[in-house]
């Protein structure tokens with residue numbers, strides 16, 4: 523393959539290959555996304571001004587309903603004081619700002635006890651409530667009270683570097699990235715025996731190609747292992763393993779984004795285009811179980827938002843006459859099953875009994891004074907509509 527557009531992190535990739543020989547795809551992806559000139563070193567890679575948008579960047583209603591979920595969890599956890607919410611992969615801080623603004627405006631005691639800690643691995647220029655977003659390893663050394671906390675993420679896990687698995691002749695192989703004499707990046711397959719597949723029958727997977735995230739737990743700072751009572755809420759896209767590791771999904775689970783165009787080769791524009799992988803939720807649950815975390819539920823974003831009162835809030839906006847039809851249509855993208863509404867919300871917990879989702883969301887009175895909708899700002903797509 524000839525690479526006509528090398529990209530800002532190309533040199534870093536080639537330097538590494540020259541030092542060590544071909545590198546596993548996971549190492550290539552780490553450099554492409556997270557090195558000094560990598561994709562996430564640019565503050566506007568995603569969101570309103572970026573290559574793709576995420577739910578918080580559509581409209582503050584997402585952070586508003588997320589806040590209602592967190593307030594319900596506070597009730598379920600017996601109103602801990604202080605109450606710490608840790609957001610991992612906070613990006614430009616939009617979700618955190620909307621959640622904190624909703625909870626602070628609520629006429630409920632939780633607003634006095636909330637401590638919100640946003641964390642990100644990228645260039646942390648944003649702030650939430652004037653507090654800078656912490657570096658990825660910053661939680662270990664910060665003095666936050668972590669006796670009871672809620673850990674949240676939106677589209678974090680799909681951004682973790684992955685290997686690429688290929689099954690050929692009944693054997694497992696990993697994709698490595700090398701460079702040819704003309705300086706073009708190229709793939710090489712290296713047969714590798716993988717612990718994950720020792721007792722896995724791969725006979726039906728001949729020709730399969732797909733991501734293998736071997737660092738699935740690495741997003742969670744180790745200090746969180748010491749927290750006795752914790753709730754986890756990870757929103758992302760992906761499948762259960764029975765689907766994930768099937769020929770139906772072969773070659774369809776790794777995606778690239780560049781200026782809203784998807785699926786160019788990941789070897790193009792290294793560092794200038796996003797590379798993401800669908801999440802294997804079964805594997806995620808296995809990793810969580812090793813850390814004493816038990817599943818609560820895995821539902822679609824659509825089901826989740828409706829369960830949190832989406833239709834009532836939207837009807838209220840419609841009846842107010844203050845929100846344009848275009849804005850209402852934009853908001854609906856959050857619940858469209860073919861798009862963001864089809865994302866999965868994986869909830870889990872440590873140190874409590876696992877509640878049913880419906881019970882979890884009936885603890886605060888949704889008709890009460892539970893906070894005002896945060897303002898639409900230039901970080902939301904809704905701001906840029908011709909309203």
Ligand SMILES: C[S@@+](CC[C@H](N)C(=O)[O-])C[C@H]1O[C@@H](n2cnc3c(N)ncnc32)[C@H](O)[C@@H]1O
Pocket residue numbers: 562568569576577578579610611612613614617641642643644658675676677678681682740741742
């Ligand atoms: C797809 S973006 C999502 C950002 C934001 N949550 C949103 O929904 O708009 C993924 C973010 O996760 C961050 N990230 C990736 N790995 C991380 C890690 N191990 N710890 C903290 N942040 C991480 C990236 O820097 C990036 O900002």
